[in-house]
Amino acid sequence: MDQPDLAAVTHQHVAFDDGMALDCGMALGRLVVAYRTYGTLNASRSNAVLVCHALTGDQYVAETHPVTGKGGWWDMVVGPGLPVDTDRYFVICANVLGGCMGSTGPRSPRDGAAPGVLWGTDFPPVTIRDMVRAQKRLIDHLGIARLFAVIGGSMGGMQVLEWAASYPESVFAAVPVATAAYHSAQNIAFNEVGRQSLFADPDWRGGRYWESGSVPARGLAVARMVAHITYLSEQALTRKFGRRVRGGAAAGDLALFGDMFEVESYLRHQGSTFVRRFDANSYLTITRATDYFDLAAEHDGNLSAAFAGTRTRFCIISFSSDWLYPTAESRAVARALNRAAANVSFVEIASDKGHDAFLLDEPDFHRTLAGFLAGCAEHAGLPE
């Protein structure tokens, strides 16, 4: 398996040797937060924007990725003159706790163990709230008392909601995109298929694959394939692939296991490229964190209570063809915010691109984001 040694790549980071307590009751003895920044922090430290990444994203938002060599995952959104304008804002993005791009996670040295022993599957379960706590440590370290904005899509949006709920005084504006305040049974079910697929791979070796230098590539690829289907709408799949077959194969060629339909070839490619850049134990840890997420449950079942008295300005954005986190779930968040008398806008972007729309060229989305931030900057008295 041609996965580069992910642990050998160095990432900009900060280490907290006093560690961090976790929701599960355990504590990490040492906490590392890997991050990237773009733009310049102004003198009053008032122009910081935290971008929160999704399940398989990372801190390389707007630059070449050190492992894949590809462009940043949000380089259409973050950069000079773009909706999150790095000529104006100081943009920060941290690899989530549990991730595999430098922040503490299953590939990190295990607390109190001999050198070379990693956490692996013994890494403690983490929650979205734990991820946000780790980010708060970074923000404190950077000397930023209040973030001008916290922005993120999908699992990044869960972090945005958790930031607003946990640190309301530290968030001037919040933009949760294509997300929900809890994971539904269907969301959990799809994640569980991915996990079982990983466990079924003999190279999984009970989660200790790293000891033998192996990678549960086939199981992780299947997990990615099923997840990827949920990121796209049926319309997008039909438009991109329809029933087209690949290469010389004609519709009459009934080759049972050949690369027949283009959509199959595409999914296999998605699976195999993912395996090269992601750690299987991180995939388990992070999917589990999304399954646990239920912001109302953290507030006695009352989602409005999570936002009681908030002064944060919210812009909630959903996409009409997103069936993973449907508009109805964004609307439920907007209603809860309305009940809490919060300042909230809610925009459903018409798009047939499915959940992935937040990562794609969607001018209406980009205009909405730019406009909301500009309005907030005016209210915040941020210099142009």
Added chain:
Amino acid sequence: MDQPDLAAVTHQHVAFDDGMALDCGMALGRLVVAYRTYGTLNASRSNAVLVCHALTGDQYVAETHPVTGKGGWWDMVVGPGLPVDTDRYFVICANVLGGCMGSTGPRSPRDGAAPGVLWGTDFPPVTIRDMVRAQKRLIDHLGIARLFAVIGGSMGGMQVLEWAASYPESVFAAVPVATAAYHSAQNIAFNEVGRQSLFADPDWRGGRYWESGSVPARGLAVARMVAHITYLSEQALTRKFGRRVRGGAAAGDLALFGDMFEVESYLRHQGSTFVRRFDANSYLTITRATDYFDLAAEHDGNLSAAFAGTRTRFCIISFSSDWLYPTAESRAVARALNRAAANVSFVEIASDKGHDAFLLDEPDFHRTLAGFLAGCAEHAGLPE
């Protein structure tokens, strides 16, 4: 793996020693069609109803299953006094070509090979039209010139459409339920995930698992899990499971790999029980047949042409929350039939149970089916 020896179970069947030609250009030297019947064929042989089963169904429609010991898969629909009334109709159901309940398939002896050698992955690829051809042989064998009705849901509905297109004079009434005239890119994508999951299982052994008495149980279970999610609506999953956790585990127990959410436990159960009754090579053969299905493509891209001049009476039934074969795809079939000036009713049943609704207690569906058949019986001059 505690899979019973599926080949050791005997099934009522008919063997055609002249074999059958297949769409792929190959031919089977011997064709076995396993089937069950319910009710009595009348003297004029005019009361026969063919029920076509779905992907993982079989001929045991309305009686105890010989492998699982469970009731028939449609015993709410087929039986005395039920919508498909066995006091009035003679009901036939055949295991599909490529299946594993007695009809010729990957577990059958390979043509021209030594005794004990099975087809396995070398079984020729089959199409829905091949399945219907095999059923036609059975119907001819039973001396039935015209079926009063052909009924089926999901892949069974594809067979219904193919029957009406291939043998219009042999089908008085056709009821395709929760189906489509072709497999969409999304349908193919989900099937492909299941196949890749099977291939990733070391017990798959290149499809020759039967030689060593092993079963690719984990891969097949994951395939079943992902398919099962597509059979249910998000609402049904939420109603049945929501975010409830199992046993003594509380929401605060963040056990990473425990049986935490009920929906996970349910899916694992679905996966493991399926493995006990189904053959992996059959799963590949049959999912591939559904992917190939494109009735319009068989008629130069014109779905109406498939039904030109038809005198069959159609009742097309869809379910509002079915996202695997959405109502829009049934509507497209109804439109094509309208363009062919066919006699067609189209009913969308309001249900939140998803694709599986056709197998469940849905009184509106059952009433629609019973009413349509009663009306057709009158037109056909069938004695009460």
